[in-house]
Amino acid sequence: xxxxxxxxxxxxxxxxxxxxxxxxxxxxxxxxxxxxxxxxxxxxxxxxxxxxxxxxxxxxxxxxxxxxxxxxxxxxxxxxxxxxxxxxxxxxxxxxxxxxxxxxxxxxxxxxxxxxxxxxxxxxxxxxxxxxxxxxxxxxxxxxxxxxxxxxxxxxxxxxxxxxxxxxxxxxxxxxxxxxxxxxxxxxxxxxxxxxxxxxxxxxxxxxxxxxxxxxxxxxxxxxxxxxxxxxxxxxxxxxxxxxxxxxxxxxxxxxxxxxxxxxxxxxxxxxxxxxxxxxxxxxxxxxxxxxxxxxxxx
Amino acid sequence: xxxxxxxxxxxxxxxxxxxxxxxxxxxxxxxxxxxxxxxxxxxxxxxxxxxxxxxxxxxxxxxxxxxxxxxxxxxxxxxxxxxxxxxxxxxxxxxxxxxxxxxxxxxxxxxxxxxxxxxxxxxxxxxxxxxxxxxxxxxxxxxxxxxxxxxxxxxxxxxxxxxxxxxxxxxxxxxxxxxxxxxxxxxxxxxxxxxxxxxxxxxxxxxxxxxxxxxxxxxxxxxxxxxxxxxxxxxxxxxxxxxxxxxxxxxxxxxxxxxxxxxxxxxxxxxxxxxxxxxxxxxxxxxxxxxxxxxxxxxxxxxxxxxxxxxxxxxxxxxxxxxxxxxxxxxxxxxxxxxxxxxxxxxxxxxxxxxxxxxxxxxxxxxxxxxxxxxxxxxxxxxxxxxxx
Amino acid sequence: xxxxxxxxxxxxxxxxxxxxxxxxxxxxxxxxxxxxxxxxxxxxxxxxxxxxxxxxxxxxxxxxxxxxxxxxxxxxxxxxxxxxxxxxxxxxxxxxxxxxxxxxxxxxxxxxxxxxxxxxxxxxxxxxxxxxxxxxxxxxxxxxxxxxxxxxxxxxxxxxxxxxxxxxxxxxxxxxxxxxxxxxxxxxxxxxxxxxxxxxxxxxxxxxxxxxxxxxxxxxxxxxxxxxxxxxxxxxxxxxxxxxxxxxxxxx
Numbered sequence: 001x002x003x004x005x006x007x008x009x010x011x012x013x014x015x016x017x018x019x020x021x022x023x024x025x026x027x028x029x030x031x032x033x034x035x036x037x038x039x040x041x042x043x044x045x046x047x048x049x050x051x052x053x054x055x056x057x058x059x060x061x062x063x064x065x066x067x068x069x070x071x072x073x074x075x076x077x078x079x080x081x082x083x084x085x086x087x088x089x090x091x092x093x094x095x096x097x098x099x100x101x102x103x104x105x106x107x108x109x110x111x112x113x114x115x116x117x118x119x120x121x122x123x124x125x126x127x128x129x130x131x132x133x134x135x136x137x138x139x140x141x142x143x144x145x146x147x148x149x150x151x152x153x154x155x156x157x158x159x160x161x162x163x164x165x166x167x168x169x170x171x172x173x174x175x176x177x178x179x180x181x182x183x184x185x186x187x188x189x190x191x192x193x194x195x196x197x198x199x200x201x202x203x204x205x206x207x208x209x210x211x212x213x214x215x216x217x218x219x220x221x222x223x224x225x226x227x228x229x230x231x232x233x234x235x236x237x238x239x240x241x242x243x244x245x246x247x248x249x250x251x252x253x254x255x256x257x258x259x260x261x262x263x264x265x266x267x268x269x270x271x272x273x274x275x276x277x278x279x280x281x282x283x284x285x286x287x288x289x290x291x292x293x294x295x296x297x298x299x
Numbered sequence: 300x301x302x303x304x305x306x307x308x309x310x311x312x313x314x315x316x317x318x319x320x321x322x323x324x325x326x327x328x329x330x331x332x333x334x335x336x337x338x339x340x341x342x343x344x345x346x347x348x349x350x351x352x353x354x355x356x357x358x359x360x361x362x363x364x365x366x367x368x369x370x371x372x373x374x375x376x377x378x379x380x381x382x383x384x385x386x387x388x389x390x391x392x393x394x395x396x397x398x399x400x401x402x403x404x405x406x407x408x409x410x411x412x413x414x415x416x417x418x419x420x421x422x423x424x425x426x427x428x429x430x431x432x433x434x435x436x437x438x439x440x441x442x443x444x445x446x447x448x449x450x451x452x453x454x455x456x457x458x459x460x461x462x463x464x465x466x467x468x469x470x471x472x473x474x475x476x477x478x479x480x481x482x483x484x485x486x487x488x489x490x491x492x493x494x495x496x497x498x499x500x501x502x503x504x505x506x507x508x509x510x511x512x513x514x515x516x517x518x519x520x521x522x523x524x525x526x527x528x529x530x531x532x533x534x535x536x537x538x539x540x541x542x543x544x545x546x547x548x549x550x551x552x553x554x555x556x557x558x559x560x561x562x563x564x565x566x567x568x569x570x571x572x573x574x575x576x577x578x579x580x581x582x583x584x585x586x587x588x589x590x591x592x593x594x595x596x597x598x599x600x601x602x603x604x605x606x607x608x609x610x611x612x613x614x615x616x617x618x619x620x621x622x623x624x625x626x627x628x629x630x631x632x633x634x635x636x637x638x639x640x641x642x643x644x645x646x647x648x649x650x651x652x653x654x655x656x657x658x659x660x661x662x663x664x665x666x667x668x669x670x671x672x673x674x675x676x677x678x679x680x681x682x683x684x685x686x687x688x
Numbered sequence: 689x690x691x692x693x694x695x696x697x698x699x700x701x702x703x704x705x706x707x708x709x710x711x712x713x714x715x716x717x718x719x720x721x722x723x724x725x726x727x728x729x730x731x732x733x734x735x736x737x738x739x740x741x742x743x744x745x746x747x748x749x750x751x752x753x754x755x756x757x758x759x760x761x762x763x764x765x766x767x768x769x770x771x772x773x774x775x776x777x778x779x780x781x782x783x784x785x786x787x788x789x790x791x792x793x794x795x796x797x798x799x800x801x802x803x804x805x806x807x808x809x810x811x812x813x814x815x816x817x818x819x820x821x822x823x824x825x826x827x828x829x830x831x832x833x834x835x836x837x838x839x840x841x842x843x844x845x846x847x848x849x850x851x852x853x854x855x856x857x858x859x860x861x862x863x864x865x866x867x868x869x870x871x872x873x874x875x876x877x878x879x880x881x882x883x884x885x886x887x888x889x890x891x892x893x894x895x896x897x898x899x900x901x902x903x904x905x906x907x908x909x910x911x912x913x914x915x916x917x918x919x920x921x922x923x924x925x926x927x928x929x930x931x932x933x934x935x936x937x938x939x940x
Contacts, residue, residue: 103339187774227641
C-alpha cells in the first residue's frame with residue numbers, strides 16, 4: 001500500500017515536473033529555431049538598409065524605425081497617464097472605496113480586452129471621430145487626420161499598454177516605505193510635496209520597469225495597428241505624425257501570409273522575426289531583472 | 300553651539316494655523332484624480348464607439364442611420380462621379396480575403412468632391428442601400444455562411460463562432476492542464492532555485508509577441524504536426540489551437556501559481572502533520588483550496604485565446620467552415636476583423652458587421668473578466684478568511 | 689511652574705470600532721521633557737501621534753475631544769495640518785532617512801518652506817547638525833548618502849532634520865529603541881540639551897530611560913491614562929497600584 005502510494009506520488013510529481021519542463025523546452029525550441037533561421041540573413045546591413053526588390057531582398061530599416069517611433073510616441077502618451085493613475089490609486093484613493101475599486105476593475109478589464117478591439121476603437125474613435133473632427137474643424141474637411149497614421153496608431157497602442165504601466169508603477173510606489181512618507185509629512189511637507197519629492201523619486205525603478213514592459217508590449221503587438229496606421233511598404237520614412245509607418249510585427253505578418261512569394265523571402269522573415277523576438281526578449285529580461293531586484297529590496 | 304538662525308517670521312498662533320488654500324495642492328489632487336478616471340473613461344468609450352459603429356445593422360430601416368451610412372459611403376467613392384453605379388456594384392470594392400493589403404490605404408479614402416454633387420445622388424442611393432443592406436444583414440447574422448464579399452453577401456456569424464470555440468477548446472485542452480501542473484510543480488515541489496528559473500522563464504514567454512508565436516506556428520509547427528498526423532491542410536484549428544495554448548499558458552500559470560502560493564500555510568501544515576505526503580497534500584489540499592483562483596486563471600486564459608488575432612490569422616487557415624474536425628481550417632471572430640477591416644468600405648454593412656463582431660468579442664471578454672473578478676475573488680476571500688477568523 | 693504648552697481634554701480615539709484611547713486629559717509644560725510609558729499596545733504611541741495629527745493618515749481613525757497647543761485646538765476644522773506639523777516635529781522609532789545625501793535630508797524641511805538659497809541652506813544644515821551633536825562626525829561627508837550612516841548617526845541626523853524646520857515641540861516615538869547603548873546615551877544627552885529650547889514629548893518602553901531624561905512621566909495602560917506627575921514621584925511613590933506594579937516590573 002505504502003509502496004504503491006510512493007509510486008503514484010513519484011508519477012504525479014514527475015508529471016508536474018514534465019509540464020514545467022515542457023513549457024521551458026518549447027520556449028527554448030522557439031528561440032533556437034527562430035534564431036537559427038534568421039542568423040544567416042541577420043547583419044548590420046539588414047538592420048540599416050531599406051527593402052529592395054518588392055521586399056524580397058534588402059533590410060528592414062523602415063520597419064525598425066517605424067516601430068521605434070511608435071513605441072516612443074506611445075510611451076510619451078502612456079507613461080505619464082499610467083504613473084499618475086498609479087499615484088492616485090496608492091496615495092489619494094481610499095483603499096477599497098468604490099472609486100478605487102472601479103478604477104482597478106477598469107484597469108484589469110483594459111488589460112484583458114483583446115488587442116484587436118483596441119484596433120477597432122482606434123479606427124472608430126481616433127480616426128473617424130477625433131481625426132475626421134479635426135479635419136472638419138481645422139482644415140475645412142480636407143483629409144489629413146481622418147485616416148490611419150502613426151499618431152493614432154501610437155495612441156491606440158498607448159491605451160493597450162496603459163495597464164502595464166499602472167500595475168508596475170503601483171507596485172513600486174507601494175514598496176516605498178510608509179516611514180518615509182511619514183517623515184516627510186512630519187517635516188511639514190504637504191501631500192503633493194511628499195509625492196513629488198519622496199514617493200515618485202523612490203519609485204523610479206518601477207516607472208522604468210513599467211516603461212520597458214510597455215515598450216516591449218507595444219513593439220510586439222500588431223492587431224491594434226492593423227488598421228490604424230501600419231503600412232505594407234513605404235518608400236520613405238514617416239516624417240510627420242500624419243504619416244503611415246512600417247512596423248516589425250506587421251512586416252512579419254504581411255511577409256509570411258501575403259507576399260507574392262513566401263518561400264523566397266523566408267530567410268528575411270526569419271531574420272525579421274528574430275529581430276523582433278530578441279528586441280522584446282531583451283526588454284522583458286531587463287524588466288524581470290529590475291523588478292526582482294525591487295522586490296528583494298521591498299522585502 | 301551656534302545660535303539658532305533667525306526665525307522665519309512664523310509665529311505659532313491661531314492665525315498661522317488657519318487653514319490655507321494651496322493652489323498647487325488643489326490642482327495636483329484634481330488633476331491626478333481626473334487622470335485616474337481615464338481608465339474608466341476608456342472602457343466606456345471603447346464600448347460606446349465599437350458598439351456605435353455596429354448600430355446601423357439594427358437600425359438600418361431608419362432613415363437617419365441609412366443617411367449616415369450613405370454619407371460615409373459617398374466619402375469613400377467621392378472621387379467618382381457615378382455614385383449610383385458604385386453603390387450598386389459595391390461588392391467589387393470589397394476584398395478577396397487573401398488579396399494583398401493595399402499599400403498606402405490612400406485610395407480607400409478618395410477625395411471628397413463638391414458637396415452639391417453628393418446631394419444630387421443622395422436620394423437615389425438611399426433607396427438602393429436601404430433594401431439591400433437589410434436583407435443582407437439581419438436575416439443572415441444567424442446564418443451558416445460567412446460570405447461578405449460576393450454578389451449576394453451573407454454575414455452568417457455561426458461559422459465564425461464555431462471556429463472560435465473550436466480553437467478555444469483545443470487551446471485550453473493543452474494550456475490548462477500543462478500550465479496548472481507546471482504551476483503546481485513550481486509552487487509545491489520545485490526547489491527554490493528551480494522556481495526562480497521557471498517563473499521568470501514563463502514571464503518571458505508571456506512577453507513573446509503573438510505575431511512571433513504565429514510565425515513559429517505557421518513556419519515550424521504546421522509542418523511538424525503535418526508530418527505527425529499526415530492531414531492535408533497545413534494550417535488548421537489544431538495548429539492554431541496549440542499555438543494559442545502557448546499564449547494562454549503564461550496567464551494560466553501565473554494566476555494559478557499565485558492562487559496556490561496564497562493557500563495559507565496552516566492548511567498544508569495540518570495535512571502534513573496528519574501524515575499525508577507532500578504530493579498528497581499538494582493534490583488533495585493545496586489544489587482544491589486554490590480552485591477559485593484556478594478557475595479565474597482558466598477564464599482569463601479563455602479570454603486571451605478568444606480574442607487572439609495574430610495567431611489566428613497566421614496559423615488557422617482562415618476558412619469559415621462549420622466542421623468539428625480539428626484538422627480542418629477555421630476562421631475566428633478576431634481573425635475575421637483583422638483580415639477584413641483594413642479593406643472594407645467605411646460605413647458599409649460589412650464594416651458594421653465587423654464592428655458588431657468586435658462588440659461581441661468585447662462583451663464576451665468583459666464578462667469573463669467580471670466573472671473572474673467578482674465571483675471568484677469573493678469565493679477565495681470567503682474561503683480563506685471565513686475559515687480562519 | 690512653567691507654562692502649559694499642550695493640553696488635551698477628553699481625547700478619545702477609535703480605530704474603526706475599537707477604542708484605543710479613552711478620554712485622556714493631561715497638561716504638558718513648555719521646555720520640559722515629558723515621557724509616556726506603559727506596556728506595548730497601551731496607546732502611548734497612538735496618543736503621541738494625535739499631538740501632530742499623524743493619525744490623520746489612517747482612514748479608520750476617529751477622534752473626539754480636544755488637543756490644545758498654545759490654547760489652539762488643533763482638531764478644529766480650520767486648522768492647517770501642514771503648518772501644525774512644522775511647529776510640532778516628530779522623530780520616529782526607526783530612523784527613516786530619505787535616500788538622499790545628508791545635506792539634502794536636513795535641507796528637506798527648509799526647502800519645503802521655500803528656502804532655496806545655498807548659503808541659507810548651508811547655515812541651517814550646519815546649525816541643525818550641530819544642535820543634534822552630529823556635525824563633527826559628518827561635516828566632511830555632507831554630500832554622501834545618508835544611508836551610509838550608522839543607525840545611531842541616522843537617528844541623530846533625523847533629529848537634526850526635524851530641528852531644521854524650527855519646531856517648538858518635538859515628539860519622539862521610542863527614538864532609541866533600535867539603538868545600541870552608546871548611541872542611546874548620545875540621544876539621551878541630546879534630549880537633555882534640547883529641552884532648553886524645545887518642548888519634548890518622548891514615548892519609551894525603557895523605564896530607566898524615562899527616569900533619566902524626563903521631568904514628567906505619564907503611565908498609560910489599555911488606552912487609559914493611569915497616572916501623570918513628576919518623574920521622581922512616579923518612580924518613587926506612585927499613587928496607583930498599577931503604576932507601581934509596572935515600574936517594579938511585575939508586568940509589562
